[in-house]
Amino acid sequence: MDAFGDLFRGMRARGSLFGNSTLSPPWALHFVDGAPLTLCTVLGGSGWIVPEHRPPERLRAGETVVVRGPAPFTFVDEVGTRAVPVPCGEHCATPDQGGTRHRIGWNRNCGGSDDADGGDADGSDDVDGSGDGTTTLIVGAYPVRGEVNRRLLEALPVVLRAAPGGGADAILGHLATEVATDTPGQQVVLDRLLDWMLVCAVREYFDRPGGTPPPWYAAQRDPVVGEALRLLHAEPSAPWTVSSIAGRTGVSRSTLAKRFVDLVGEPPLTYLTRWRMTLAADLLVERDTATVAAVAHAVGYSDPFAFSAAFKRIRGVSPSGHRRGVTPVPARPLRT
Template identity: 30%
Template sequence: MDPLSYILSGLRIRTANFTRMEASAPWGIRSPSGRGVNFVLVVRGSAILWTPDSRQPIALRGGDVFIKLDDTPYRLYDHEDSTLIDCVDVEKLRVGHEIEIGGGGAVTTFVAGSFELDPLEARPLLQTLPALLHLKLDQQRSLAFQSVLEMLAVETASPGLGSEAVVSRLFELLFVHAVRAYAAQPGGPTVGWLSAMGDRHLAEALKAMHGAPAEDWTVESLARAAGMSRSSFAARFKAVVGKAPLDYLTQWRMYCATRLLHQGKLALSEVSRQVGYESVAAFNRVFRRETAMTPGAFRKAGMEGNAHIHPA
């Protein structure tokens, strides 16, 4: 199983909500900082997006999608001179899942949504993705991705029985295809495991260690999996991934361990074995070094809903 499939297999959308908005010119929205993942699909029309980290405003057109993975505020408007309305005041105009704002001019239609991801399950993805994904409508967009966007537009335009559940599932697919699109587009990931998956040699080594984290991997055996010499593999891996091969392996093992501990079904000795440590003491030592918690404390915190780990 490739790393993206493994990560996504445990990823579940939580507290999802959506809005279909008809914005007629002139219009402008000021969104405060907030938790979770926020996205906007421009169904038709055009808009301008501003974020604190943008070097300049971003032009959006029909078919474009942007996804914000951090909690910084943003502004969305039709023209830089348009008056901005706080989202709190915009919410007062809601009727069901629909909102209409603006001055009666040219109309831009959006589907906006937000959802939360388990920070533990999503950690490897959130570490490698930028805070803002802007995915333009172009000829490179996959038919599957476009189909998800079209289904999302249709479902939010005419909600039926079970619409909230349907939209939640579409959010999951949207997120998967957005990650795929980002990884494939020019100027996509340049450092990290997602970037390495685009290198046919490094990808084989990553698949090997992700598929069998308990294996007694060495730099030599990983280089063989990659079809490279030891020195060339070690140098390229660190340049692309940003970590030495065995350091990355340790980080991945600890991620797998946190997922197993979070599930709470296995004894510590079995968790240790499944991530490559015959000795529970050795596993405890590495886990504490990488996460600043003992496995037992992490499991207890997870049962109480307070599990967290420090960035590696």
């Protein structure tokens, strides 16, 4: 696993967090439950994403946005469309229907309805939404479970746009085909396609000219620092030293140290310690029966006391306090 791929660990679309809608104007969908990440892809037609306290953004066929929560946002046919909410039921997908509770349909004066099964109000299936004024929207909501995923959130803007023409284009065809059919295993296929779409959208955002990806992402392209990052993420519990990392990357200790700081912004062992504590924070919660010593060993510490000291220095709370759900104080920077 590389530094980028590691951040998607455990992030999966689920059947209860997926919905698709074919909408006839005027319409509005209000996303209110504060999902940490929501991916919206327009297969046909168009609409406007209206984030809270941010300007609206046009979304056309083939475009995808990833919206970072927890603030609510709205997807409407036209800016200014006003509607009143309808109760969940026939107008609102729920988890047992393969939809998501955070997606609420609004249909005041609407010519159609928000159909949880993806069909038009007249019972037809117009998946591409072309030629009749309808819009077909695919939505995937992603829970963020733990500190590893949270590191990804911190690197993303509130609204991330992925325009047509990128690596996600091939997925759109698969999505449209799958939505148009009702076959065994459909939900599993759709969920995995959304996962693929999410990774492609984030990668395209980080790679675009003039973008501001996290330093560690850009550093992965460097032959020396990129290899060092791959080693640290592949074997975070190994007894790394700057010399051993340098030996594995084929450069001197001083060369590695300088290039790592120049590209990543901190020394290699500082980066490693922060990553280990991120992993440990999740292990402490995921494995609530594991001892602190066991978690320490899992992230490369033979001495649980040294691990606890490092954890509190980085996270601002003791391992036991983190496990109990104590809110950490702002962590002090690691001294190097």
